[in-house]
Amino acid sequence: QTLSGQGAPSLEPGLNPQLGRAGSAMTPPPSDVNSEDYYRVLGVPSQASEADLGKAYKKLALRHHPDKNPDNREKAEEDFKKITEAYEVLRDPEKRRCYDKLGKEGLQGASGTGNGCHAEDVFSAFFGRGDPFASFSFGGGRNGRDRCHVFEDDFLGGAFRFQEGHRRSQPRRKPPTACQKPHPAVAVPKGSVVVIRGLEKQPEHNGRSGVVQAWNEDNGRYQVELEDKSCVLMLRPQHITQRCRIEVVSLDSKPELNGRFGEVLSYDDENQRYTVRFQEPSFVAALPRAKCLLPAGSRVVVQGLSKDHFNGKLAKIESLDRDAGRYTVQCEGGSQIKIRFENVVC
Helix, strand or coil, rough: CCCCCCCCCCCCCEEEEECEEECCCCCCCCCCCCCCHHHHHHCCCCCCCCCHHHHHHHHHHHHHHHHCCCHHHHHHHHHHHHHHHHHHHHHHHCCCCCCCCHHHHHHHHCCCHHCCCCCCCCHHHHHHHCCCCCCCCCCCCCCCEEECCCCCCCCCCCCCEEEECCHHCCCCCCCCCCCCCCCCCCCCCCCEEEEEEECCCCCHHHHHHHEEEEECCCCCEEEEEEEECCEEEEECHHHHCCCCCCECCCCCCHHHHHEEEEEEEEECCCCCCEEEEEECCEEEEEEEHHHEECCCCCCCEECCCCCHHHHEEEEEEEEECCCCCHHHHEECCCCCEEEEHHEEEE
């Protein structure tokens, strides 16, 4: 909206009128978890780097975690969710650009914001498998639950459980090395919720949800912690589906769904269909992947190309051409290619 005439407020370059925040602040503001400004919640300037965001989140999450504030747990839970919400938005380049331009209103319906933010999942993914509040690195954790870790060399032998107070009696195993290298831009981001599928040796995990903790470049597997925090699995990309948002396009059998947005719940590799949940009214539908448009920034796996050396590679959608029915994707290794909508799986 253009402001003109006498009495109209003068806006400095880089000032977001919805947030009242200078976009080029030089000095980090103090943290204020009750602020409507995500940058002020974390106490970082608007040009904060990813490392700055992580450092601020780590300090505040440890300070305000409900388990560190048992005498005022309800207030701590509220503050903890606000901190996580701010971190989840600002660490995601797409959400951050949208927020900087339009404020919170521009994030309405975006996955991972607001009340839907999985604060504990993000906390666990950020600190890895080690628990900052536990006395044993493989212990029962804050809630004293048994935890099962499946390492890279456990695929034939199943998984191991470690109970607090009994660590020395368990076999010594080399922990995953997934966090030793930077998380690649083409991999599903840390903290993302995924659904497990297609496991033959451990089919009991198929259909269960988990949270990505890291990507292990050495063996090409994601480190995924189950949502109930009972187990950590090392999974190939084809064994997870990201719970992401899609738009229905060019669906001739149900044209009334075209233009509607839904959330991917799972993927059927045999029929090449996503199971998608819609709201208002609430219903679930199985849709061909070619009719499910993924937004720019989505991480995908390339499939079905005649140039076979691209198939199975991780990629990030850079842009999309609706008229041509193609994505422009950045593949691992640096190649940028244009492919049809049906040639990727989220």
